[in-house]
Amino acid sequence: MTTGLSLARRHFLAGGAAVGAAALLPRRAFAGPDGWRELTARPGKASLWEEGGPLADIWGYDGGVPGPVLRIPQGETLKVRFRNHLEQPTTVHWHGIRIDNRYDGVAGLTQDPVEPGAEFEYLVRAPDAGTYWYHPHNRSWEQLARGLYGVLIVEEPGAKAYDRDVVFAFDDWRLDDERQIDTASLGAMHDWAHAGRLGNVLTVNARPYLRESARPGERLRLRILNTANARVLNLRFAGLAPRVIALDGQPVAPRLLEEETLRIAPSQRCDLIVDLPQEEQVFKIDEVSRGPFTACEIVAAGPAIERTAALPADIALPANPVPKAFDMRDALSVDLLMEGGAMGGMREAMLHGERKGMRELVEAGRMWSFNGIAGSHHDAALFKVARGRTVRIPIVNDTRWPHAIHVHGHHFRVLSRNGEEVTREEWRDTVLTDPEERVEIAFVADNPGKWMVHCHMLEHQAAGMMAWFEVT
Ligand code: C2O
Ligand code: CU
Numbered sequence: 001m002t003t004g005l006s007l008a009r010r011h012f013l014a015g016g017a018a019v020g021a022a023a024l025l026p027r028r029a030f031a032g033p034d035g036w037r038e039l040t041a042r043p044g045k046a047s048l049w050e051e052g053g054p055l056a057d058i059w060g061y062d063g064g065v066p067g068p069v070l071r072i073p074q075g076e077t078l079k080v081r082f083r084n085h086l087e088q089p090t091t092v093h094w095h096g097i098r099i100d101n102r103y104d105g106v107a108g109l110t111q112d113p114v115e116p117g118a119e120f121e122y123l124v125r126a127p128d129a130g131t132y133w134y135h136p137h138n139r140s141w142e143q144l145a146r147g148l149y150g151v152l153i154v155e156e157p158g159a160k161a162y163d164r165d166v167v168f169a170f171d172d173w174r175l176d177d178e179r180q181i182d183t184a185s186l187g188a189m190h191d192w193a194h195a196g197r198l199g200n201v202l203t204v205n206a207r208p209y210l211r212e213s214a215r216p217g218e219r220l221r222l223r224i225l226n227t228a229n230a231r232v233l234n235l236r237f238a239g240l241a242p243r244v245i246a247l248d249g250q251p252v253a254p255r256l257l258e259e260e261t262l263r264i265a266p267s268q269r270c271d272l273i274v275d276l277p278q279e280e281q282v283f284k285i286d287e288v289s290r291g292p293f294t295a296c297e298i299v300a301a302g303p304a305i306e307r308t309a310a311l312p313a314d315i316a317l318p319a320n321p322v323p324k325a326f327d328m329r330d331a332l333s334v335d336l337l338m339e340g341g342a343m344g345g346m347r348e349a350m351l352h353g354e355r356k357g358m359r360e361l362v363e364a365g366r367m368w369s370f371n372g373i374a375g376s377h378h379d380a381a382l383f384k385v386a387r388g389r390t391v392r393i394p395i396v397n398d399t400r401w402p403h404a405i406h407v408h409g410h411h412f413r414v415l416s417r418n419g420e421e422v423t424r425e426e427w428r429d430t431v432l433t434d435p436e437e438r439v440e441i442a443f444v445a446d447n448p449g450k451w452m453v454h455c456h457m458l459e460h461q462a463a464g465m466m467a468w469f470e471v472t
Helices: 006-018 189-193 360-365 458-463
Strands: 036-046 056-061 070-073 077-084 093-095 121-123 130-135 150-155 164-173 201-204 210-214 221-226 235-236 244-245 249-255 261-264 268-275 281-287 293-300 336-340 346-351 354-357 368-370 383-387 388-397 405-409 411-416 432-433 438-445 451-455 466-472
Touching: 006 244, 070 077, 130 221, 130 268, 130 360, 150 164, 150 221, 164 210, 164 235, 201 293, 210 336, 221 261, 261 268, 346 360, 354 360, 388 432, 432 438, 451 458
Parallel strands: 036 077, 070 150, 164 221, 210 293, 336 388, 383 466
Antiparallel strands: 036 056, 077 121, 093 130, 130 150, 164 201, 221 268, 235 261, 235 281, 244 249, 244 268, 281 293, 336 368, 346 354, 388 438, 405 432, 405 451, 411 438, 451 466
16 A cells, blocks of 8 residues: 555656647536536546546536535525535535524534435535535535545625636545555544554645646636645645735735644635746645645746736735634633544544543544543534634644644634744634644634534544534
8 A cells, every 4th residue: 555645656757748638618507497506426437547548437516526516606506406416425515604503514513414315405606606516414524535525615795816716626545556546544543543644645626737728927826725634735836926815715924834834734725826927837846745746737838928016915804803802811711632542642542432441442443532532523623602702722732743724614824833823814724733732722712513623634523522512
């Protein structure tokens, strides 16, 4: 089993030069005459190994991977009639949307799973503009690894400050020798106890080598997503001088990427704005965690788009209505201690209300914990809080592994890291914590309902790194 990117790199070097397929434009979603958008989870096929190469069996929304790019104007409601044509129960979760709780799509917490052949109607009201995505919240570790995810774009009102937006959804697949999704290793406990399921093929929009055509001089908004089960990506945009304009959907004060490199954890998003130069040129986007591996490229060719003015340094997106006024004196403070995993110090944890030793936990596939509990939605709430109250969560990563902690239904601000104040104002739905790191977050709990907080390394989530809270 090759779990690094080296297999894909060899493969890419051998096969990449011969391929010249133009990038497919993301399919746009249109609602039917009754205003409902049909969306079906079903088996499909995709060429993940090489362009035009062997077809892998996948599970996809509308049979494709990624699923359709869904777009709605800010403040409006997307009505989705979802059908499950898989052999396994599933749901749809609208990641990062501060949604009405009953449509959050968490099996066992906000809805029953949608059985094979059944349907569920989701009303996705999107208060915030930005880049979001949708994916199952039932056996996520398997269903995402098989291809179930899609991008949801909530459009700002008014004229765009860029020529075009481009979606780059990065994914990390584990393929077997037949170039099929390696289903035999789904649920492999070694992965669960370590970093999670890492793959051997890196794709962008499920393309093994995406070539995005552009015009010289074009001003692009790049919507970058990490949809991998577990792999943290370090993406380098050499020669592009991209400016970050949003993180996890929420606008930030624009700034250049340090060393043109973006570190992005599973489920996080980053919107970049970039002016391509006036000359024809090819820009390679590399994953640099283990030395450069080219993931995709932007090919600027043809007649240039004339630019009279340079990209203004302060090209900011309009603010979203996220509640930002903390009342720290009245805040509810809730510790979140992460423990477990390989090479960690965890000796025991509560499982289904009983104290278990590490060996039993490993046997049960539940070797991670939050506050000493290998959690599931069957456990009691982590906390309950009255609507409108500020919640602060000091998070301690007492493990040897990075974890991407995701909060449902709210965006939070990172207040400090290792005791040091974070001055940048960034509103996130997922924060990456490094081994031994302490990260303090806060948010106004203004969205009533039952919400998950969990690690978005999906194997860690399934193995105990999950809890829920209730806003009443
Ligand atoms: Cu993207 Cu609870 O998940
Ligand atoms: Cu984790």
